[in-house]
Amino acid sequence: MTRKAPAEDPGDSRLRVGPPKDYAAGIPAVTSSLRHAHTQMGARRSLLTLLSVNQKEGFDCPGCAWPEPEHRHRAEFCENGAKAVAEEATVRRVTPEFFAEHTLDALAERSDYWLGQQGRLTRPMYRPVGSDRYREISWDDAFQVLARELRTLDSPDQAAFYTSGRASNEAAFVYQLFVRLFGTNNLPDCSNMCHESSGSALVETIGIGKGSVRLEDLYEADLILVVGQNPGTNHPRMLSALEKAKKRGARVISVNPLPEAGLLRFKNPQRPSGVVGGGTRLSDRFLQIRLGGDQALFQAFNRMLLEAEDDAPGAVLDSDFIAAHTHGFEAFAEQARKACWDDILEATGLPAQEIEEAFQDVLAAEKIVVCWAMGLTQHRHSVPTIREVVNFLLLRGNVGRPGAGLCPVRGHSNVQGDRTMGIHEKPEPSFLDALGAEFGFVPPAHHGHDAVETIRAMRDGRVRVFVALGGNFVAAAPDTYLTERALRTCDLTVQISTKLNRSHAVAGRQALILPCLGRTEADLRPTGPQLVTVEDSMGMVHLSRGRLAPASEALLSEVAIICRMARAALGDDAVRVPWTEFEADYDRIRDRIERVVPGFADFNARVREPGGFALPHPPRDERRFPTTTGLANFTVNSLDVLRVPQGRLILQTLRSHDQYNTTIYGLDDRYRGIHQGRRVLFVHPDDLAAHGLSDGDLVDVVSEFSDGVERRAPSFRTVGYPTPRGCCAAYFPETNVLVPLDSTAEVSNTPTSKSIVVRLESKPAT
Numbered sequence: 001m002t003r004k005a006p007a008e009d010p011g012d013s014r015l016r017v018g019p020p021k022d023y024a025a026g027i028p029a030v031t032s033s034l035r036h037a038h039t040q041m042g043a044r045r046s047l048l049t050l051l052s053v054n055q056k057e058g059f060d061c062p063g064c065a066w067p068e069p070e071h072r073h074r075a076e077f078c079e080n081g082a083k084a085v086a087e088e089a090t091v092r093r094v095t096p097e098f099f100a101e102h103t104l105d106a107l108a109e110r111s112d113y114w115l116g117q118q119g120r121l122t123r124p125m126y127r128p129v130g131s132d133r134y135r136e137i138s139w140d141d142a143f144q145v146l147a148r149e150l151r152t153l154d155s156p157d158q159a160a161f162y163t164s165g166r167a168s169n170e171a172a173f174v175y176q177l178f179v180r181l182f183g184t185n186n187l188p189d190c191s192n193m194c195h196e197s198s199g200s201a202l203v204e205t206i207g208i209g210k211g212s213v214r215l216e217d218l219y220e221a222d223l224i225l226v227v228g229q230n231p232g233t234n235h236p237r238m239l240s241a242l243e244k245a246k247k248r249g250a251r252v253i254s255v256n257p258l259p260e261a262g263l264l265r266f267k268n269p270q271r272p273s274g275v276v277g278g279g280t281r282l283s284d285r286f287l288q289i290r291l292g293g294d295q296a297l298f299q300a301f302n303r304m305l306l307e308a309e310d311d312a313p314g315a316v317l318d319s320d321f322i323a324a325h326t327h328g329f330e331a332f333a334e335q336a337r338k339a340c341w342d343d344i345l346e347a348t349g350l351p352a353q354e355i356e357e358a359f360q361d362v363l364a365a366e367k368i369v370v371c372w373a374m375g376l377t378q379h380r381h382s383v384p385t386i387r388e389v390v391n392f393l394l395l396r397g398n399v400g401r402p403g404a405g406l407c408p409v410r411g412h413s414n415v416q417g418d419r420t421m422g423i424h425e426k427p428e429p430s431f432l433d434a435l436g437a438e439f440g441f442v443p444p445a446h447h448g449h450d451a452v453e454t455i456r457a458m459r460d461g462r463v464r465v466f467v468a469l470g471g472n473f474v475a476a477a478p479d480t481y482l483t484e485r486a487l488r489t490c491d492l493t494v495q496i497s498t499k500l501n502r503s504h505a506v507a508g509r510q511a512l513i514l515p516c517l518g519r520t521e522a523d524l525r526p527t528g529p530q531l532v533t534v535e536d537s538m539g540m541v542h543l544s545r546g547r548l549a550p551a552s553e554a555l556l557s558e559v560a561i562i563c564r565m566a567r568a569a570l571g572d573d574a575v576r577v578p579w580t581e582f583e584a585d586y587d588r589i590r591d592r593i594e595r596v597v598p599g600f601a602d603f604n605a606r607v608r609e610p611g612g613f614a615l616p617h618p619p620r621d622e623r624r625f626p627t628t629t630g631l632a633n634f635t636v637n638s639l640d641v642l643r644v645p646q647g648r649l650i651l652q653t654l655r656s657h658d659q660y661n662t663t664i665y666g667l668d669d670r671y672r673g674i675h676q677g678r679r680v681l682f683v684h685p686d687d688l689a690a691h692g693l694s695d696g697d698l699v700d701v702v703s704e705f706s707d708g709v710e711r712r713a714p715s716f717r718t719v720g721y722p723t724p725r726g727c728c729a730a731y732f733p734e735t736n737v738l739v740p741l742d743s744t745a746e747v748s749n750t751p752t753s754k755s756i757v758v759r760l761e762s763k764p765a766t
């Protein structure tokens with residue numbers, strides 16, 4: 001199925017393509033942040049807002065989950081953090097009049113960029129059955145609509161409750177409590193499409209689904225591998241940490257199909273040398289790997305480590321650590337020694353010599369950190385790949401000691417905290433027991449639907465009510481047209497949101513938009529200003545306090561919306577939980593979190609200390625591994641080599657420098673040389689030639705999957721680009737139409753957004 005590109009997405013007359021940049025940040029980053037801030041907020045508001053990002057008395061940047069350093073710079077934000085803030089603190093407004101003027105169909109025709117540019121949502125809105133547009137509704141009536149629909153379901157499992165990773169700990173905790181009291185574990189979240197593969201692999205191997213390093217470990221490392229991650233765009237503050245580590249003598253290897261600007265050189269805009277000088281060279285070595293080749297690369301390293309130990313017994317592996325703390329070494333080693341070099345070279349696309357040279361860096365390093373993000377998690381064999389990273393670090397005792405460890409770099413600013421608070425479709429029995437004991441009920445034990453399963457269930461009529469706490473499900477999910485049809489068949493869709501997006505336009509037979517406060521805004525209750533808390537990528541919990549006046553006086557906080565939903569929907573069951581008290585004073589929620597979730601003792605006091613507190617992490621803190629064996633598990637994983645038919649390419653879908661997931665800030669991707677357009681396809685020049693194409697040609701990208709369905713993304717401009725042969729890249733969410741719903745990672749069920757088999761069909765010149 002195909003649909004034409006939205007009118008504002010030029011296919012594209014204004015598009016300009018220049019050479020990619022070889023450095024990140026610097027002066028252009030400062031100019032770009034100020035330009036975005038100024039357009040959305042005006043001068044005075046910009047200054048006030050930007051100066052309180054990530055300050056101890058300010059709000060947590062709604063951008064990424066990278067931790068705050070102990071010594072904060074006065075301007076502890078980055079270009080893309082500034083854009084995230086500007087997007088939320090914008091002075092533009094979406095009013096009831098706007099909805100009166102635009103039908104749902106008209107909105108659905110618009111691009112994600114245009115929708116986001118309309119500004120902040122201001123009033124609760126309702127789309128009644130049969131109506132072609134939303135109209136204003138009171139908060140009370142809105143909650144009654146939801147309560148009525150939930151009550152008419154045959155089973156609580158006919159509703160699904162999505163969460164995006166910006167929700168605070170307090171909102172997430174009351175949300176999952178409401179959902180479980182209602183009677184289901186259908187709590188899909190953005191993690192299912194993001195770091196689920198990391199969680200799956202880590203729980204199994206080290207016993208906890210979180211990374212094992214703190215910022216100080218990065219500073220102390222001898223070697224940092226940055227694998228499948230583009231920090232220059234997606235975690236810009238990580239560049240300062242890498243810079244600091246390098247100053248202390250660390251080497252950095254980046255493993256990526258693309259020579260990403262941030263990984264090459266960094267001009268720190270917070271220091272004078274970064275503004276005028278050539279910047280710091282960040283990567284000592286760049287392994288330009290084929291898409292999906294990382295499992296093979298780590299298998300190669302593991303085989304070479306075992307062989308080096310054979311040559312110099314006792315000098316390479318950490319045998320004491322292996323004996324005392326791990327399980328399954330023998331079986332792993334036997335298989336690892338058999339790793340096949342031909343397969344490794346084919347899968348990685350790297351010359352043997354480059355792997356050898358990188359291995360010398362590995363051998364020379366006492367302390368190694370491996371960082372990764374979506375380049376590792378969104379493939380069919382992502383879980384085995386991350387297990388292989390764990391094997392690699394376990395071999396030399398690189399887990400649970402300073403300067404070393406596993407560092408999955410999270411996406412959304414509180415996605416890790418939401419999981420800690422129980423946003424999980426497969427909750428741990430121990431969590432459910434504690435929750436049930438605290439609130440006097442028996443939570444449902446059977447597993448719920450993840451994101452992909454929720455789409456299938458809506459498509460098949462098994463889920464009839466869909467509620468989203470933030471996010472933009474329809475644009476973030478795979479197989480866009482199928483997901484759209486699935487949502488439209490629901491009896492009711494509910495979006496708790498700050499900004500207009502596609503998920504409001506693609507609505508169920510009835511639909512609600514419930515507008516909420518954002519991070520930047522003051523949350524004033526009669527009992528006083530309320531604070532929320534978040535957990536960063538390294539397990540630090542800290543406060544976030546908004547300062548700006550709310551975008552509209554009608555907005556409610558996420559916590560208030562959820563508590564009122566719960567009261568309306570649960571009726572008598574609601575008396576078990578003091579929803580009104582929770583809504584009035586979030587300290588009362590934190591008291592309960594403390595009693596249900598391990599690691600939160602004395603929560604209210606400790607989170608008010610400067611910088612917050614660290615959650616316990618047994619592998620990191622005491623080399624204790626709470627796995628099924630009670631030890632860190634080596635694993636045996638057969639190698640998956642991505643092979644594609646003749647004439648086909650593997651497509652990865654990724655972020656431009658001007659977007660936050662489905663929120664499009666602008667139409668430039670400065671570091672990759674793209675200006676004023678997004679429908680571009682990066683292809684190796686020789687692959688272009690092999691397809692009889694030239695740089696700048698217009699093509700349809702067609703995905704091929706075993707279900708035989710033709711999925712087509714029309715009208716992309718080809719851009720000759722330094723990506724490995726056989727691999728290409730384009731931006732999401734435009735390319736989500738190409739990701740088959742059933743193409744998911746083993747174990748984690750994450751859509752394979754970084755490996756889609758495609759063919760290109762050239763279009764006649766326009």
Ligand SMILES: Nc1nc2c(c(=O)[nH]1)N[C@H]1C(S)=C(S)[C@@H](COP(=O)(O)OP(=O)(O)OC[C@H]3O[C@@H](n4cnc5c(=O)[nH]c(N)nc54)[C@H](O)[C@@H]3O)O[C@H]1N2
Nearest residue numbers: 080228229230234255291292373374375411654655660661
């Ligand atoms: N400004 C901004 N910040 C963000 C976001 C945003 O959209 N904008 N999103 C947030 C979220 S939710 C997340 S999850 C993170 C995402 O952060 P990233 O994971 O950095 O995001 P992607 O753009 O998906 O980039 C994937 C990177 O992995 C590389 N890659 C792709 N496939 C492979 C592979 O098979 N092997 C290797 N070695 N590399 C590969 C790509 O070339 C690219 O550099 O960022 C968070 N921060």
Ligand SMILES: Nc1nc2c(c(=O)[nH]1)N[C@H]1C(S)=C(S)[C@@H](COP(=O)(O)OP(=O)(O)OC[C@H]3O[C@@H](n4cnc5c(=O)[nH]c(N)nc54)[C@H](O)[C@@H]3O)O[C@H]1N2
Nearest residue numbers: 164194470471472476496497498499501653661662732753
């Ligand atoms: N093809 C492809 N698809 C992908 C990916 C990919 O790399 N390729 N990446 C995946 C990843 S890593 C992720 S995390 C998902 C992201 O999926 P989501 O988290 O669902 O998507 P976002 O674009 O981050 O959601 C943006 C919307 O969140 C709302 N919002 C913003 N701030 C707040 C807030 O404070 N409160 C509330 N209630 N709402 C708020 C706004 O209305 C905004 O429009 O997408 C996934 N989809």
Ligand SMILES: [Mo]
Nearest residue numbers: 194195411412
């Ligand atoms: Mo993510």
